[in-house]
Amino acid sequence: MTLKPEEVTSILKAELSRYEQSLKVESVGTVLQVGDGIARIYGLTDAMAGEMISLPEGVMGIILNLEEDNVGAILFGDINKIKEGDLVKRTHKIAQVPVGEALIGRVVDALGKPLDGKGPIATTVFRPLEGTVPGVTARQPVKVPVQTGIVAIDAMIPIGRGQRELIIGDRQTGKTAIALDTIINQKGAGMFCVYVAVGQKASNVASIVETLTKHGAMEYTTVVSATASEAASMQYIAPYTGTSIAEEFMYGGRDALIIYDDLSKHAAAYRQISLLLRRPPGREAYPGDVFFLHSRLLERSAKLSAENGGGSLTSLPIIETQGGDVSAYIPTNVISITDGQIYLETGLFYAGIRPAINVGLSVSRVGGNAQTKAMKKVAGKLRLDLAQYRELAAFSQFGSDLDKTTLAQLNRGAKMTQLLKQDQYKPQSLSQQTVALYIGTQGHLDDVPTNQVKIFQEAFLKKIADSYLDIALTIDKDKIMSDEILKKIDEAVTAFKQEWGGTAPSGNTGLVGAV
DSSP: OOOOHHHHHHHHHHHHHHOOOOOOOOOEEEEEEEETTEEEEESOTTOOTTEEEEOGGGOEEEEEEEOSSOEEEEEESOGGGOOTTOEEEEEEEEOEEEOSGGGTTOEEOTTSOBOSSSOOOOOOOEEESSOOOOOGGGBOOOOSBOOOSOHHHHHHSOOBTTOBOEEEESTTSSHHHHHHHHHHTTTTTTEEEEEEEESOOHHHHHHHHHHHHHTTGGGGEEEEEEOTTSOHHHHHHHHHHHHHHHHHHHTTTOEEEEEEETHHHHHHHHHHHHHHTTOOBOGGGOBTTHHHHHHHHHTTOOBBOGGGTOOEEEEEEEEEOSTTOTTSHHHHHHHHHSSEEEEEOHHHHHTTOSSOBOTTTOEESSGGGGSOHHHHHHHTTHHHHHHHHHHHHHHHTTOSOOOHHHHHHHHHHHHHHHHTOOOTTOOOOHHHHHHHHHHHHTTTTTTSOGGGHHHHHHHHHHHHHHHOHHHHHHHHHHOOOOHHHHHHHHHHHHHHHHHHTTSOGGGOOSOOOOO
């Protein structure tokens, strides 16, 4: 076979024209030390704080410390497979988590990976773990209420869309119960909910998911779980993951609610990481930036202005106190960040007053702005009346000679205290709350025996639902209590009292079920 030089030349020229040289440069480092969920890495001189890094066996990490000769990172995944000398690669990406509609009704871990066995989460939308906080001009005042369904809260410590309201109290005083009741009451309210469980027992989280499923609340809820058995790094990022998931709905012009249960364990997890990374300890061994840990989390909650879509993110952080000490380090930090607090008291809880809300120490800094006109009308003096009742009740223990006015005040206060008691998982509608408060504040319960108040209340609300449905429908629709409606309620309660006769109606001996 004869080779022609011109053919060989043309083939070589064609091949040379197609030849491309590509040089791929990767920034890599080496693990110097690993253990307790953190690693020290040598060589990543150009890495960013908060950047994701990739390690062998699918383990990921986030860089927290940038030091002179190494970087400190927290690790996620099967940390036991990482050893000294392993190669570490930069990803050039800030930590992000999956978000969007696909997460509704799912239980996920702190990285957004499913835990419920319902298959992978099909979403292409991601948000950074630590998003930017909306500025002052991007917000609008909090004016639209978040109905919790709990009479005592909606009447005296109202929560608005975009507010941050702290739930604080000792262990086993009903903090999680209030949060769950609030989620359950959002059914049909167009509110997307996120429940973040930090440092809880896995059995508790499973029980909460079961409760939400039973009441149909998982249809609009995502649960982010970082249990006590998981690494401190997972507990540290879980609240930020939950906030990113909720923010997707806020920036989409919708309303979202997030529960952080609880931030005491979150701070403890961050303290553990910080001490392992050899950051200088401060008060109670917490690092100096523990305030910033929670402020940058809670400041992401807002009611956005109309120009920014008008969406909202409402936060209900939970803090557990020790022996009722609200002046401890973490409680005072979070109190100063939030827009008010609901303080639950052990003494009230064991006295049978549930929810065990201490009216004196609880406050909403948004106040009446986050109440409907109907609620404002009936609950205006309630807080003051209850505070006066508590003061009088304490004073009256020392003397028996009390005038009629004082006795009447004590009687009214005792009736209102009974009226505000409420069973768990039985949130009430606006009409049920306002009607009950109206008959209490207007003295319709003054002649009802104190131990019969709850029975009378439930029976009367059932009567309203059965025979005076127009009253309930009008209040729920218009959210006002006109003079005509008030007159109808007065007539209804007068007629009901004649039927009732001071005992449980129809032979009932216990509380009538919530309407």
